[in-house]
Amino acid sequence: MPGVRCSRVTRPISAVGLYVPGGTAVLPSSALMLAVPASLAGCRTIVLATPPRPDGSIAPEVLYCARAAGVTHVLAAGGAQAVAALAWGTASVPKVHKVCGPGNQYVTAAKVALAAGEAMVAIDMPAGPSEVLVVADAGADPTHVALDLLSQAEHGPDSQAVLVALPGVDVGALVAEVAAQCDRLPRAAATRAALRHSRVVCVAGRGEALDFVEAYAPEHLIINTADAGEWVPHVASAGSVFLGRWTPESVGDYASGTNHTLPTYGYARMYSGVSLDTFTRKMTVQELTRQGLDLLGPTVATMAAVEGLEAHRRAVTCRMDGE
Numbered sequence: 589m590p591g592v593r594c595s596r597v598t599r600p601i602s603a604v605g606l607y608v609p610g611g612t613a614v615l616p617s618s619a620l621m622l623a624v625p626a627s628l629a630g631c632r633t634i635v636l637a638t639p640p641r642p643d644g645s646i647a648p649e650v651l652y653c654a655r656a657a658g659v660t661h662v663l664a665a666g667g668a669q670a671v672a673a674l675a676w677g678t679a680s681v682p683k684v685h686k687v688c689g690p691g692n693q694y695v696t697a698a699k700v701a702l703a704a705g706e707a708m709v710a711i712d713m714p715a716g717p718s719e720v721l722v723v724a725d726a727g728a729d730p731t732h733v734a735l736d737l738l739s740q741a742e743h744g745p746d747s748q749a750v751l752v753a754l755p756g757v758d759v760g761a762l763v764a765e766v767a768a769q770c771d772r773l774p775r776a777a778a779t780r781a782a783l784r785h786s787r788v789v790c791v792a793g794r795g796e797a798l799d800f801v802e803a804y805a806p807e808h809l810i811i812n813t814a815d816a817g818e819w820v821p822h823v824a825s826a827g828s829v830f831l832g833r834w835t836p837e838s839v840g841d842y843a844s845g846t847n848h849t850l851p852t853y854g855y856a857r858m859y860s861g862v863s864l865d866t867f868t869r870k871m872t873v874q875e876l877t878r879q880g881l882d883l884l885g886p887t888v889a890t891m892a893a894v895e896g897l898e899a900h901r902r903a904v905t906c907r908m909d910g911e
Contacts, residue, residue: 591880
């Protein structure tokens with residue numbers, strides 16, 4: 589409309605908190621996945637919280653990545669208490685406006701509770717214990733499938749791996765391969781604990797598999813089938829999707845270019861993974877000329893009158909005709 593100009597501008601969130609898990613493994617990749625987009629977005633204060641080692645120090649790999657990626661403060665603390673410190677601020681920890689990053693069920697519960705409380709803090713998403721759903725057809729290599737399942741199960745006892753087996757898959761052989769590969773892992777004990785509540789689901793075909801994928805809404809979805817590309821238009825709810833025989837989930841964890849901080853617990857139905865947008869907010873701007881107000885004003889005045897908001901109406905009409 590002549591004389592009416594509207595736009596939307598992007599601004600960085602000025603202070604953000606990044607939670608990097610570290611209770612059972614050193615995860616410099618998580619520091620990069622969070623700090624790089626926060627720094628690129630232009631966040632002025634970037635506070636990274638991570639559990640210290642038994643001697644009170646932080647893993648040097650995490651510290652190196654934090655410094656290289658532009659982190660301004662490091663908090664040597666983990667768990668719900670670290671999330672609370674970020675959300676409320678303390679004498680030594682700057683208060684942030686948004687807390688991002690994955691964690692165990694306690695970290696995730698703390699994020700959700702603080703976002704719903706009085707701390708005036710937002711969160712990226714509920715991102716709890718890791719999960720993977722692998723869809724495999726009869727042509728999928730059993731070793732590849734087994735290691736894809738184990739790559740998430742090895743995160744810890746509260747992780748979950750789900751296999752959706754299409755017709756023709758030798759489920760017994762694949763389950764045996766999972767057990768054999770698990771025995772070779774340094775974190776075998778924790779992995780076995782995760783496998784105890786992992787599942788195999790046998791389906792009649794692609795339609796039934798897609799129904800299950802939608803119901804589960806996995807953090808990671810691996811489609812290891814001959815026609816993997818044809819599945820994507822039918823997938824609505826997944827954090828990140830890995831297609832074909834040559835795309836293990838591990839590449840997304842480290843180097844493919846996507847972000848590995850993703851929604852879990854089925855929250856992929858309404859949340860997206862971390863990206864540059866996670867660390868920005870959008871602001872609308874509008875400007876009218878006299879011509880623009882003359883054209884738009886009658887509509888605004890009518891709507892305001894219908895709603896009984898007289899000051900709204902008169903704020904327009906007083907400019908149009910001096911009422």
